[in-house]
Amino acid sequence: MYPLLFRVVLTRFDPEFAHHAAMVVIRVLGVPPFSWVTRAITSPSNEQQVEALGLTFDSPLGVAAGFDKNAVGVRGLAALGFGHVEVGTITAIAQEGNPKPRLFRLVLDRAVINRMGFNNAGADAAARRLEKLRRRRPKTVIGVNIGKSRVVEVEHATADYVASATRLAPLADYLAVNVSSPNTPGLRGLQAVETLAPLLRAVKAAAGSTPLLVKIAPDLPDEEIVAIARLAVSEGLDGIIAHNTTISREGLKTDADTVEAAGAGGLSGAPLRERAMEVLRVVRDAVPSEFCVISVGGVETAADVRERLDAGATLVQGYTAFLYRGPLWARQIDRGLRRGTARA
Numbered sequence: 001m002y003p004l005l006f007r008v009v010l011t012r013f014d015p016e017f018a019h020h021a022a023m024v025v026i027r028v029l030g031v032p033p034f035s036w037v038t039r040a041i042t043s044p045s046n047e048q049q050v051e052a053l054g055l056t057f058d059s060p061l062g063v064a065a066g067f068d069k070n071a072v073g074v075r076g077l078a079a080l081g082f083g084h085v086e087v088g089t090i091t092a093i094a095q096e097g098n099p100k101p102r103l104f105r106l107v108l109d110r111a112v113i114n115r116m117g118f119n120n121a122g123a124d125a126a127a128r129r130l131e132k133l134r135r136r137r138p139k140t141v142i143g144v145n146i147g148k149s150r151v152v153e154v155e156h157a158t159a160d161y162v163a164s165a166t167r168l169a170p171l172a173d174y175l176a177v178n179v180s181s182p183n184t185p186g187l188r189g190l191q192a193v194e195t196l197a198p199l200l201r202a203v204k205a206a207a208g209s210t211p212l213l214v215k216i217a218p219d220l221p222d223e224e225i226v227a228i229a230r231l232a233v234s235e236g237l238d239g240i241i242a243h244n245t246t247i248s249r250e251g252l253k254t255d256a257d258t259v260e261a262a263g264a265g266g267l268s269g270a271p272l273r274e275r276a277m278e279v280l281r282v283v284r285d286a287v288p289s290e291f292c293v294i295s296v297g298g299v300e301t302a303a304d305v306r307e308r309l310d311a312g313a314t315l316v317q318g319y320t321a322f323l324y325r326g327p328l329w330a331r332q333i334d335r336g337l338r339r340g341t342a343r344a
């Protein structure tokens with residue numbers, strides 16, 4: 001049903017407009033009595049619970065950062081059966097992001113290209129929403145992903161991250177430092193170990209007892225991924241999120257003109273699957289077995305989630321497949337995992 005709706009109706013709308021429309025529906029699904037009905041249909045079975053970061057996740061599958069940038073849809077996403085929602089990326093200073101259009105579907109590849117550029121209402125606005133959420137907690141883990149404000153020079157990035165961490169860590173179940181989006185100039189340069197070490201140390205001090213993770217890019221050479229993984233362990237972080245979107249355009253089925261017309265930005269969805277598996281293995285080999293590794297990139301089916309877990313992922317996230325597969329995606333994954341199986 002949803003694939004038909006997607007093909008016939010949703011693809012006629014601008015992708016960002018369709019996302020906002022979906023967000024309205026998701027917000028409604030988070031409000032009783034709609035949330036009760038949604039939960040009755042989609043609630044994950046406790047068979048798939050994961051204990052990690054000192055928290056209980058009802059499902060190994062969570063919503064990756066970027067879907068709910070301002071923490072407005074957490075209740076609805078929880079009702080749809082996701083075990084965690086990583087909100088953000090949130091920046092200390094509110095910002096509009098890049099000019100539109102900035103989100104493009106590559107339907108043949110089950111992928112999208114985005115150059116949103118951290119459009120978000122800023123840390124103070126997010127903190128107010130998170131405070132409300134904590135008063136009547138939804139049944140999901142809430143991660144908070146933070147990034148650098150665009151107006152802040154890269155040399156002053158640490159203070160900017162620390163400002164967000166100080167404001168948001170007390171309200172988060174875990175905090176993720178995003179140094180891997182391709183859409184903020186200079187951001188990925190922060191992944192160089194000499195730069196990353198003092199940044200992570202300062203954010204860790206600001207995060208206090210809130211578990212801290214770092215989110216990396218897939219475009220780094222494997223040796224640099226190993227170096228970051230070891231750094232994360234030695235700096236006392238709690239995990240790694242592997243990984244963000246790629247700047248590569250290799251191996252796409254969509255015709256080259258369409259891809260080129262989309263322009264710069266990060267590619268996500270099915271084409272990331274292979275690299276995400278490689279990066280997961282590289283990271284897992286470089287860190288202790290109890291260290292949390294969240295695998296993200298190209299996850300579409302229960303079999304994909306199972307494959308990530310079998311390869312050492314502690315948890316799994318997805319974004320693009322949620323756009324293509326629709327509101328029952330988390331439920332399909334849960335049912336597929338329960339059957340112990342094949343493709344959901």
Ligand SMILES: Cc1cc2nc3c(=O)[nH]c(=O)nc-3n(C[C@H](O)[C@H](O)[C@H](O)COP(=O)(O)O)c2cc1C
Nearest residue numbers: 064065066089114243244268269297298318319320
């Ligand atoms: C439209 C869009 C916006 C995104 N925004 C963010 C973001 O703000 N912060 C972030 O860390 N990742 C962001 N991502 C990356 C996703 O969190 C995820 O790492 C990536 O899409 C790979 O997963 P997927 O193949 O399941 O989509 C975004 C992805 C998309 C498609």
